[in-house]
Amino acid sequence: MKHTLSVLVENKPGVLTRVAGLFARRGFNIESLAVGQSEDPRLSRITITIDGAERPIDQVMKQLHKLINVVKIRNLQPSGMVAEELMLVKVNAEGEKRAEVLQVAEVFKAKIVDVDRRTVVLRVVGSTQKLEAFLELLKPLGVLEIVRTGIIAIARGKG
């Protein structure tokens, strides 16, 4: 079962270490993690996704709550959130491959952010599934490097 946690923390040194360390200590593997300033400059928001957690998530949420610098935690439900990530992909685009790469990019609304004689760097934004599908199509053409931000997620509506 995959979980997406949105954790509001005080913007102070060492907070990320505390949060990440707690997951490791309690036996959870972090699949992705994204951090940035929130609407309040004193607070940062961390989006953490955990995959294949066999232990109940509420125990780690309660432990997380006990960290002094953690202000709020939400366990976002798939139906009640918008979750996206950004990926940069460097692909081989030599010769006739170049046209094919550009075609795939077009379909996925990926933006070309860098081009040289042999490679193209594409930027694509979307759900994890979209990014995976995009990669599937690019793989035969020769993916050289991938960088992903990790999922950031926000609750839908006012909730």
Added chain:
Amino acid sequence: MTPQSKMKGSEAIVRALQDEGCDVIFGYPGGVVIPFYDALLDSSLRHILVRHEQGAAHAADGYARATGKVGVCIATSGPGATNLVTGIANAYLDSVPIVALTGQVKSDLIGTDAFQEADTTGITLPIVKHSYLLQDAAELPRVIHEAFHIAGTGRPGPVLIDIPVTTSLAEVSYKRVETLGLPGYRPTTRGHVKQIRAAARAINDAERPVLYVGGGVISAGAAPELLELAELRRIPVTTTLMGLGAFPETHELSLGMLGMHGTVTANYAVHECDLLVAVGARFDDRVTGKLSAFAPKAKVIHIDIDPAEIGKNVPPLIPIVGDAKHVLAALVKELQGLEWTPERTSAWLAKLKGWQDEYPLHYEDPADGTLAPQYVVEEIDRVTRHEAVVVSDVGQHQMWATQYYTFTFPRQWVSSGGLGTMGFGLPASIGAKIGRPDATVVDISGDGGFQMTVQELATAVNYDIPVVVAILDNSYLGMVRQWQDLFWNKRYSQTHFERQPDFKMLAEAYGAVGMRVTEKDEVADALREAIACGRPAVIDFKVAAEENVYPMVPAGTSITEMIGGVAPRRRKKS
């Protein structure tokens, strides 16, 4: 509001400690804390110079447990700080409020592997309630104020402040801080009203209720409310190791301790009860044994200030997050409005009484004429009339202390529970005695653990702190030997101390009173003499070498499966 005044960071630390009500600090100097020690010279803050930093942490811990106040210790950077680690972990596992100050190298040297540099906040991260690396001297007053607040409130625990020497040397405008900037820290103290009502109904309806009480009741100062609740509905009470003293063991409703070395009655009671009310306890494996077989017939009410403890091991029917003092008082109030007659639980209480008569704690005098360790504890109990502050180390003697001393009031028992730290006893007893100078403080120790921090005898003598150390000396690491005896085919690997020091002479070398007792009829007199002499005293009681602690629940089995629980009736805990 106090006026602002300019001073050195180190002076501000001393001032802030005093503003937090700290009157004694346990520590050991070193390079980067020289500014602090210099400022100390001009203050009225009492400092106890220990002989090893671990002793400072344990002494602060013992002081905190015996008094309920926040204990404070200080060490230098690097090895000073790493020597505190065991003591901090010990306080963390038992939820003891201490503030540990550590020196750190100059700010601009952090991360360069400088002399005596260690990543103290990193090393201690999993064993503190919170920690600070105090780089900005302007934050100093607020950080110290927050540290004391965090350590002492909610579920208490250790807070570490790592202070670079540059912060200690910086100029600070000190102003006493009385506000907190902790948006993420708001412990729930008041229990949920509906949950309390539901719990009251369950208690009222129960025919076989048991109160299972842990250290949280002591931390919360909830012993009076517990007594009121137990008496109001005639609910028998069993305590954990950490809960000893929360309920008087002289009371007819007391079942003693439960768990691995608990009483037969307490363990049977938990197994048979229809309602288990856990208060400030955490269903530790030493208490529950095999979890799936624990309290199989019971509805569970779990009251704890830490929401993470609720449902961690046992899913309760009625969880209540809150401070034990508040919740128990609210329960009493709620119950007073409900109809109830004593007949509801009378059959249950009669059954428990029957078990108590049938399965008392028991031991035999050793055949070789050596002292029974249990007898020594009974004599300590008798001589001190259940009124001493009893400190222990870790091992067999600790379990005999829980079984054969009669605990009657909170903060009477100072012992390392969760971490099981050998070497805790002596320094903790020094801290306890400093916090409770009017009490008789007896450290029940073993010949193994005593030597792990024996150097603190010098501290006790130096400051004239008259603690009595009773070593139950069997020349074995007794508890491990017992496991080897019972579960490893008596293959005693490295648990026999073939050569031990002469503890009497060792004590005298430190300037303490040393005694050795080998005869039964000398035990009480030696104890009286040691207590009366008004000096630190060590009594080496030569006890039976291979005595085991019974009853014993083998790890991982049901707590009804006790070895040595049923035996001929010989002695009873009075």
